[in-house]
Amino acid sequence: MKKISVLLMVFVCVFSICLFGCKKKSDDNVIRVSEVTHSIFYAPFYVADNMGYFEEQGIKISLTNAGGSDAVTTALVSGNADVGLMGPEGLVYVRNQGMKDAPLAFAQLTNCDGSFLVGREDEADDWQWENLRGKHIIGGRKGGMPAMILQYILENHGLTLGENTAGGETYIDTSIDFALNVPAFLGNTGDYVTMFEPTASQTELDGNGYIVASLGEELSDIPYTAFCATANYLNNHGDKLEKFMIALKKGYDFLMSATDEQIVASLKPSFSTTSDELIVKSVKNYIGVGAYADSFVLSEAKWNKMLDILDNAGELKGGRVNHADAVNTKFASLV
Numbered sequence: 001m002k003k004i005s006v007l008l009m010v011f012v013c014v015f016s017i018c019l020f021g022c023k024k025k026s027d028d029n030v031i032r033v034s035e036v037t038h039s040i041f042y043a044p045f046y047v048a049d050n051m052g053y054f055e056e057q058g059i060k061i062s063l064t065n066a067g068g069s070d071a072v073t074t075a076l077v078s079g080n081a082d083v084g085l086m087g088p089e090g091l092v093y094v095r096n097q098g099m100k101d102a103p104l105a106f107a108q109l110t111n112c113d114g115s116f117l118v119g120r121e122d123e124a125d126d127w128q129w130e131n132l133r134g135k136h137i138i139g140g141r142k143g144g145m146p147a148m149i150l151q152y153i154l155e156n157h158g159l160t161l162g163e164n165t166a167g168g169e170t171y172i173d174t175s176i177d178f179a180l181n182v183p184a185f186l187g188n189t190g191d192y193v194t195m196f197e198p199t200a201s202q203t204e205l206d207g208n209g210y211i212v213a214s215l216g217e218e219l220s221d222i223p224y225t226a227f228c229a230t231a232n233y234l235n236n237h238g239d240k241l242e243k244f245m246i247a248l249k250k251g252y253d254f255l256m257s258a259t260d261e262q263i264v265a266s267l268k269p270s271f272s273t274t275s276d277e278l279i280v281k282s283v284k285n286y287i288g289v290g291a292y293a294d295s296f297v298l299s300e301a302k303w304n305k306m307l308d309i310l311d312n313a314g315e316l317k318g319g320r321v322n323h324a325d326a327v328n329t330k331f332a333s334l335v
Contacts, residue, residue, distance in 0.1 A: 029059050031240055033227075034066045034081035038270075040197050040282045041114035042085060042225065044292055046270040048251025056250075057243035076103045076230055082237070083244070084228045085109065087145055088298065089310060091228065091326045096318025105226040106234060107245060107332040108302070111293040112216030113149045113224055114286065115140075115194040118185070118209040127212050129157040134168045138181050138193040142174040145224060146194045146215065148313040153218050155312070185209070197282035198274055205278075217289040222306055223298045234328055241331045245296065249335040252292060255283070296332035303327060 031054075035042065048054060049061050064081070066072045069090035075081035077099070088105045095102050123131060132154060139147040154161060154170055162169035176184050185193035186208055194215065195203060203209040216224075227244075234241065254266065263283050264276045271279055286292060300323040310316045 030062050031059055031244060032062045032064070032080070032082045033085060034064050034072045034075040034083070035085040036066060036069050036072050036087065036225075038065050039114070040267065040271065040274075040279065041110060041286065041291065043267060043283055043286070044252040044255050045085065045109060045248060046251075047255050047266040048247045050266050050269045051251065051254060053247035053250040053254075054244070057247050059240055059243050059247070072228075073099075073103060076228065076233075077101065082229060082233055085225060086228060088223050088226045088228070088303075088326070089145060089306060089315075092307070092310060092316070092321045095321050095326060096316075101230060101232070102326075103228040103230050104234065104326055104328045105223070105228050105298050106241065106328045106330070107227040107248070107296040108223045108225075108293045108298040109227060109248075109296070110223075110225040110291055112220045112222050112289065112291055113146060114291050115146045115196050115215050116200040116211045116285070117150075117192055117213040117215065118195050118200055118203055119192045119212045120209060122210045123212045124210075129154065129159070129213070129218075131212075132170050132192065133159055134165045134170065135191040136165055136171045136173060136189075138176055138185055138190040139172040139174055140178050140181060140194060143313070143315050144174075144178065145309075147172055147174050148309050148315065149215050149219055149222070150194060152309050152312050153215065197285055198271075198278040201278055201281045201285065211285075214285075214289045216291050220290055221302055222309070223293075223302045226298055231328075234331075238331070242334055245331050245335045248296065252294075255292070256287070296335065297329050298327050298332065299329075300327075 054061050066075055069086045072084040072086040073090055073094055076084045084103060091102060091105060139150050141147065150172055151161065159170045160168065161172060163171050165171050173190060181193055182195060182199055184190065200211050204211055258266065260280045263280050267279050303323040307316065307320050
């Protein structure tokens with residue numbers, strides 16, 4: 001009986017070791033990605049995952065939606081995520097707040113603002129930014145990139161900003177929560193609103209508004225969304241990040257030449273409740289304005305352009321952050 005008990009204990013120990021070893025090996029292949037939100041704006045990444053390109057490289061993506069840049073940063077610093085997909089302006093904010101070991105951006109995914117300006121009238125035949133003089137625009141939260149980029153564009157077109165629309169001032173309304181922007185517009189607040197896809201196209205299809213302009217097309221070459229990680233992760237998991245970049249590049253290349261049917265097949269698993277028509281229309285709108293970065297390298301010129309936008313909006317209270325202190329271009333340069 002004692003012999004059987006000893007054998008049983010040995011078996012349990014061996015089985016546990018095997019289980020632990022297998023689990024460790026599996027975990028070594030996983031990259032935990034925390035995304036700021038779930039959007040077709042990030043299509044090349046989803047395509048790479050859904051088409052099995054990460055799996056081809058021997059890695060697996062574990063994806064979670066953090067619901068905000070602050071939450072993504074927290075997940076990275078706390079070790080609950082390996083890679084974050086977020087707006088790199090967040091890296092500026094946390095550095096200016098004194099965060100130690102703040103994450104770095106290692107690959108740019110989108111090259112401009114992904115929002116479209118939606119109005120109540122069809123202005124296709126006579127659109128110009130001057131049309132916004134004296135208008136009320138729902139622009140997102142204060143300090144958010146859509147509102148700051150909109151401000152930068154309007155001021156460059158000579159429009160005066162303020163709340164006195166009757167006096168000819170253009171009002172960018174940042175008092176409405178981002179999630180309530182569209183409901184507010186549909187509820188007859190404001191003359192215009194900024195929307196991302198597929199919401200902008202859906203609003204058009206429903207007859208509730210018209211896309212009049214693309215913020216990204218008007219102001220391009222901005223590192224709007226980037227993959228980020230801590231210096232520790234970048235230094236110790238370079239092999240996985242090299243594979244990550246190879247797969248991401250394959251996803252981008254596939255999407256750029258995909259047929260309508262291929263676009264749907266490669267993105268439907270990530271957007272199961274979105275109609276095929278809207279998936280295709282949204283992707284083509286983004287391709288048309290150059291939203292998907294054709295180079296994953298976040299250059300110093302683009303970084304400084306982003307800082308100019310933040311500075312113009314009064315959001316650089318802690319000063320400009322050097323490109324070298326917040327960006328690692330090693331892995332993006334490989335593909």
